[in-house]
Amino acid sequence: MARAFDAVYDEYGRAVRAYLGRLTGDAWVAEELTQETFFRYLAHRDALRNANGSLGSWLYRVATNLAFDRRRRRKTEPLEAEPPAAVPDAAECAETRDLGERVRAEVAALPEELRAAFLLRAHHELPYHDVAEAMGVTERAAKDRFRRARDLLARRLRPIFREDRP
């Protein structure tokens, strides 16, 4: 599974960063976690040399775990005293007719495990087997999470999409 670091970074760096950006909703956090993901590849690449499975799945799994761990840690830390967020949430975006913004808001509003499954399958086009590996679950569980995410999004967004049709 292990390969030259620069080749691995060239092939997966952008995709892992984009995945983390959509999973966390923050390009700054995505940058940090992408760097951490590839440092972990550097640290483990000798062990990965004889491992079976997809390197992409391994990287997505590390990235997913880092994002979930960060989210769990943040839940236990005190909030910084700041004014409420000025960014529109999913409900506010419902006022708009911009489907792209609605998709972004509704994906961001999904529970994180459903969001990860949806992003890996729909946006990054991983096979279900690789989605399962990346999330550390069975293929059946990965399919179930993806289906639940898709159905939630379709229920909320398809009526808007139809309204947008000429």
Next chain:
Amino acid sequence: MNCDEIRELTPDRLDALLDDERARAVDDHIASCAGCSAERASYGRFRAALYAPYPVPAHAPAAHRRGGAGAGLVRYAAAFAAGVLLTLVVQSARAAAPPPPPDRPVAEPVSETPPPVLVPRRIA
């Protein structure tokens, strides 16, 4: 299966979530039913819009930031150091690596996002 069942299964058919037998049943029905065929086309257009990757958000909402200004500086310093180190690792790996053979395939971009920036550009 009737039309309602077929329409319920159409998203799963497009997402390769059905076993072969049910996938064939859906395909056979749609091939002979104009209404279900139109519904499949309509759902396909919605699905294409839903699955189109959107740009990565540039900044987190303020309420997601925690830890105060000091923590922000620490985060920046750590990310900056990590970025520099990762850049050096990539550069040294490239310098040490032998030139690729002429038939080495060129890596295709895998995302619509801009090229990676290893050094964070923003101070929290």
